[in-house]
Amino acid sequence: MFGNEVEDVLHFLANIEKEWLLIFDNADHGVDLAKYIPRCNHGNVLITTRDKEVHQLSSLDHPFPDIPDLIVDEAIELLLKSAHQEDSEETHLAIVHALGCQALAIATAGTYVWQHPTCQLKDYLKVFNQKHDALLNFKLNTMDRYDSTIFIAFQLSFDFLSGTTKSFMKMCSLFHHFAIPIEIFYRGMSFTLEDFSDELDVNDSVDELAKMSLASYSADDHSISFHPVIHHCAQEIVGEDNLDYVGMLLLADVTPGVAESSEDYQLQRQLLAHADHLYDETTGFPSVLIA
Structure with a gap:
């Protein structure tokens, strides 16, 4: 022995x-x-x-396989099994799409509905939007004693990021989760709390998030995207720091008044969804019109 x-x-x-x-x-x-x-x-x-x-x-002949999120049918099946109830297919699809088919988030949603009889599946997204913090920290009671909540699972990875990358992720969470132009941070460094001295610092943070599978980078349009559940968790951290004004200043600073090049025009088009998101999430935000 x-x-x-x-x-x-x-x-x-x-x-x-x-x-x-x-x-x-x-x-x-x-x-x-x-x-x-x-x-x-x-x-x-x-x-x-x-x-x-x-x-x-990994050995050369056995590379690491990437394990994707659930497909829609699998996510719906897990949702119904966890909730012990059925609802309209439209409701199923809305929930699994909003949660990005992420298994822990889907299981948590179903279990929350099962344990809260006043919250049916058709009510879940409304409750989620009103009570982010409570639902992200809702703990599953399972036979395998898995006691990690959605937020705890995120926090474990977030805590290991460098300070600069933490700040970068917080700023990203102010925008829509999909296709955030990196150019926002290149052009708006004066509003980034002096965390970035040049474009290489921004790139380092993008690389660190991609390395930890917390975000994905698109070289085609030079943008970064987050899983919606990860994005929600990052927003909860930002809520503690009251950084809404940073998103406003960044967007205002990088939005060209008149598109002087095709790159400026493309950036204007990319910023539309993020301007809408900031408007929806922030009170007192002025109207933004991009022609």
Whole structure:
């Protein structure tokens, strides 16, 4: 029998004449996993992670598969199973689309409806919009004792980001979650609380968020997008800092009065959805007209 030291476990696994499976779950936060993997030509290692740097540990003929969110039919099935009820298909679709088919968010929504008889599926999105904080922190009671809420799961990753990237993500949460032009931050650095000294600092934050699978970057239109649930969680953090005015100043600063180039015109078109979002989310925001 071996002791509790890591070296003893590695030695045991490397020398046992049987196949074994070693699992590292949620290996997301910069731990050097290589020193915990036995050096031998047998056995199997399964790693779940959002950190793309961990992919380097994969053997060449077995690359890391990306596990996507649920497809719509799977999300609806999970929602109904968790809620122990049925409603109109239109309601199902509205909920799963609003939550981006994210499994934990879908299961949480269904369980919340099941435990709150005054909240039917048709009411959930209205309640969610009114009580973000409570629902993001709603805890599931499951047989496997999984006690992470949506917000806690997000917070674990957010806490490991650099200070600059945390500030960048907070500012991104002020806009619509999809296709936020990076040009907003290039042109509006004077309003970013001095977190960014040049464009490379912005790019570093984009890369860090993409590395941790907290956002995706599109090279086609130089924009960053967030899963709607992640975006909601980031908004909850921003709510503590009262940064709404930063979004207004950024948008006003980067919006060209007259499009002098095709790039300016394209930026104007991209900013429309974000101007609408700021108007909907912020009181006292002046009308913005982009021709």
